Amino acid sequence: MLLAVSGWLWLEQSVLSHTIRQWLWLYPAIESLHLLGLALLFGSIVMFDLRLLGFSRQLWITDMAWHLLPWAYLGFAIAAVTGFCCLRLMPTSLPLILPSASSYCLLPRLASMQRCFTSTIARFECGIVGS
Numbered sequence: 001m002l003l004a005v006s007g008w009l010w011l012e013q014s015v016l017s018h019t020i021r022q023w024l025w026l027y028p029a030i031e032s033l034h035l036l037g038l039a040l041l042f043g044s045i046v047m048f049d050l051r052l053l054g055f056s057r058q059l060w061i062t063d064m065a066w067h068l069l070p071w072a073y074l075g076f077a078i079a080a081v082t083g084f085c086c087l088r089l090m091p092t093s094l095p096l097i098l099p100s101a102s103s104y105c106l107l108p109r110l111a112s113m114q115r116c117f118t119s120t121i122a123r124f125e126c127g128i129v130g131s
Contacts, residue, residue: 017088027089034082040075044068 011017020026050056051064 011088014088016085020085020089027086030082030085033078034086037075037078037080037082040071041079042075044072044075 020030048064048068051059051061056064
């Protein structure tokens with residue numbers, strides 16, 4: 001465990017980590033942006049899932065997906081960047097942040113799910129699958 005913690009020490013001593021620690025309001029601003037990114041990401045997912053469950057049947061699934069997908073991308077980008085900044089602040093406390101750091105291992109899985117989602121939307125657009 002000590003070897004793993006010392007391997008993260010360079011992150012804690014980086015310029016970005018020192019800058020975040022020195023500015024009083026920078027860390028709360030990063031955390032606020034992180035929560036905003038998560039809200040955008042999961043909010044767009046919830047809205048799309050509600051449409052798939054049958055709410056707002058007057059809206060086409062494809063129109064809703066093409067409207068919500070940029071918001072989901074933006075939320076994911078904000079959450080990923082600010083999450084990495086939060087990880088850089090105290091990476092030597094690895095046992096406490098390991099669950100959030102392991103979320104970066106899910107990025108390839110999320111990318112494949114997004115490709116599947118986009119191809120499904122394309123099939124809806126072509127009329128292969130009905131709404």
